[in-house]
Amino acid sequence: MSVRPPGGAEFREDLRLLLPPWLVRQRWFAGKQQQALPTLDQVHVTALGPGHPALFQVTVGCGPGEWYQLLVGVGDMPPGVPTEARIGRGAGPLTGEFDYYEATADPELMGRLLELLAGADGQGPVELRRTPGCVIPLGLTAEVSRAEQSNTSVMFGRTLVLKVLRRLVVGDSPELELLGALHRAEGVRSADLMAWMQLSSDVLGAPVTLAILQEFIPSRGDGWGMAVEQARDWITATPRPDRPGLPFTTESRGLGRATAEVHAALAAQLSTRTPTAAEADDLVASAVARLESALADVPQLRPYEQRLRAIQRDLGEAVRHPGALPVQRVHGDLHLGQALRAESGWVLIDFEGEPGRTPEERRRLHPALRDVASMLRSFDYAAQQAMAAGPATGPSREAQERRAADWVGRNRRAFCAGYTAARGADPERHPAVVRAFEADKAVYEAVYEAHNRPAWLPIPLRAIDRLTASPLAGPTLTGAGRP
Ligand SMILES: Nc1ncnc2c1ncn2[C@@H]1O[C@H](COP(=O)(O)OP(=O)(O)O)[C@@H](O)[C@H]1O
Numbered sequence: 001m002s003v004r005p006p007g008g009a010e011f012r013e014d015l016r017l018l019l020p021p022w023l024v025r026q027r028w029f030a031g032k033q034q035q036a037l038p039t040l041d042q043v044h045v046t047a048l049g050p051g052h053p054a055l056f057q058v059t060v061g062c063g064p065g066e067w068y069q070l071l072v073g074v075g076d077m078p079p080g081v082p083t084e085a086r087i088g089r090g091a092g093p094l095t096g097e098f099d100y101y102e103a104t105a106d107p108e109l110m111g112r113l114l115e116l117l118a119g120a121d122g123q124g125p126v127e128l129r130r131t132p133g134c135v136i137p138l139g140l141t142a143e144v145s146r147a148e149q150s151n152t153s154v155m156f157g158r159t160l161v162l163k164v165l166r167r168l169v170v171g172d173s174p175e176l177e178l179l180g181a182l183h184r185a186e187g188v189r190s191a192d193l194m195a196w197m198q199l200s201s202d203v204l205g206a207p208v209t210l211a212i213l214q215e216f217i218p219s220r221g222d223g224w225g226m227a228v229e230q231a232r233d234w235i236t237a238t239p240r241p242d243r244p245g246l247p248f249t250t251e252s253r254g255l256g257r258a259t260a261e262v263h264a265a266l267a268a269q270l271s272t273r274t275p276t277a278a279e280a281d282d283l284v285a286s287a288v289a290r291l292e293s294a295l296a297d298v299p300q301l302r303p304y305e306q307r308l309r310a311i312q313r314d315l316g317e318a319v320r321h322p323g324a325l326p327v328q329r330v331h332g333d334l335h336l337g338q339a340l341r342a343e344s345g346w347v348l349i350d351f352e353g354e355p356g357r358t359p360e361e362r363r364r365l366h367p368a369l370r371d372v373a374s375m376l377r378s379f380d381y382a383a384q385q386a387m388a389a390g391p392a393t394g395p396s397r398e399a400q401e402r403r404a405a406d407w408v409g410r411n412r413r414a415f416c417a418g419y420t421a422a423r424g425a426d427p428e429r430h431p432a433v434v435r436a437f438e439a440d441k442a443v444y445e446a447v448y449e450a451h452n453r454p455a456w457l458p459i460p461l462r463a464i465d466r467l468t469a470s471p472l473a474g475p476t477l478t479g480a481g482r483p
């Protein structure tokens with residue numbers, strides 16, 4: 001049985017029909033706020049090597065600048081592939097013989113993709129590239145990751161990780177660029193880049209990174225899983241013999257140190273400087289523009305508009321004054337889920353920046369404290385998640401909220417202490433900058449949650465309520481504050 005060649009009108013029409021209801025069920029689809037099903041105005045299909053089922057790379061456009069990627073298996077869906085991976089059955093006279101399904105769920109197709117990356121000689125619309133001198137081991141068992149994430153990662157044993165990007169960014173990939181810089185700095189707290197797949201500039205006018213193959217970092221887990229678990233024990237006051245109810249602060253301190261080391265390496269490799277007046281203006285203007293677009297998008301933010309604008313004005317003053325903080329390339333979306341606890345300490349991952357931002361925004365230079373603020377937000381998320389998942393028994397709700405605030409404050413302080421000890425700028429000395437970046441991040445989170453995980457929207461909204469209510473000095477920055 002052969003599969004109809006890619007690019008065929010029948011193939012594209014099938015996908016145009018079958019994909020919208022399936023897309024809206026995917027965790028990575030960022031259009032969940034819309035009432036109607038998405039309309040696919042463009043569908044590009046490229047065959048990735050022969051075989052049955054066959055493997056195709058599919059890029060779909062759902063509106064101006066909104067591109068998503070799928071890897072689609074075409075043929076009979078193999079046993080063992082979960083039913084939710086099934087996109088549907090072809091409807092045309094030729095394609096009606098086949099199932100379309102999510103190929104990342106099929107270990108055999110992922111093994112085939114790994115072989116293609118190892119050969120890395122792909123020409124045409126989808127280009128395959130390999131880091132010079134790097135040998136990719138084959139024959140590894142593929143398994144799609146169940147991590148809470150915006151893209152889809154496929155693990156090849158405990159050796160390699162392939163991240164299949166979902167919401168695509170047209171232009172140079174910040175992740176490839178930053179991983180390259182950290183590699184030149186001898187792999188400071190980062191994983192080795194092995195290979196990547198990209199759409200040639202012929203398709204969307206500029207190259208688009210589609211997937212990134214990296215070294216697998218063996219670890220005890222990521223910061224998110226570890227922090228939520230420990231926060232739950234702390235908040236519910238249920239220390240376990242194997243996990244004394246420590247408030248995670250030793251780990252947070254190490255994480256602060258790792259973050260400062262990554263910042264130093266990025267500054268050394270990609271430069272750092274005092275911002276020009278134009279850059280400082282641009283930085284504030286972009287924060288205000290983000291706020292305005294978020295206000296238009298998420299009505300729940302509107303009651304906070306004036307206070308949020310005032311916080312961004314404070315940022316303007318802080319970044320324009322003489323001796324302001326230097327700017328540099330930063331991680332751009334740092335949170336607890338972006339850190340893996342390896343035996344030797346914390347390793348940072350996922351340098352692509354915030355999904356949904358333009359490449360220019362992601363590549364903009366910022367004070368490194370932007371990443372610090374972003375991680376500080378994450379301790380709040382972890383405590384909120386721990387409260388949501390905690391047992392109904394134990395301390396009263398009020399007591400749990402107090403304990404949660406205590407846990408957050410301790411970990412914020414520990415993270416900042418580790419960051420400063422490793423020569424990062426002291427967050428305590430720049431409260432207006434940290435608060436403005438925290439507010440900016442919380443506003444971004446409100447948009448992200450409204451689009452991707454509507455049930456989580458109250459978490460950033462509560463933070464915005466708190467940030468806009470409290471004065472700058474005192475507990476706002478690293479203290480407990482209100483839960
Ligand atoms: N190099 C790596 N080694 C081991 N696990 C990894 C590696 N990179 C990512 N992971 C795992 O995959 C998850 C998602 O990766 P990430 O790059 O954060 O994806 P996303 O951008 O979709 O959030 C991480 O939380 C981690 O559990």
Ligand SMILES: O=P(O)(O)O[C@H]1O[C@H](CO)[C@@H](O[C@H]2O[C@H](CO)[C@@H](O)[C@H](O)[C@H]2O)[C@H](O)[C@H]1O
Pocket residue numbers: 148149150151224333335336337338350353354355374377378379381382445448
């Ligand atoms: O998928 P990415 O890691 O690139 O980042 C996006 O998704 C994150 C959630 O998966 C989101 O992070 C927010 O939720 C986290 C808990 O799931 C929390 O630790 C973060 O502090 C919070 O910002 C991230 O903002 C988004 O860009």
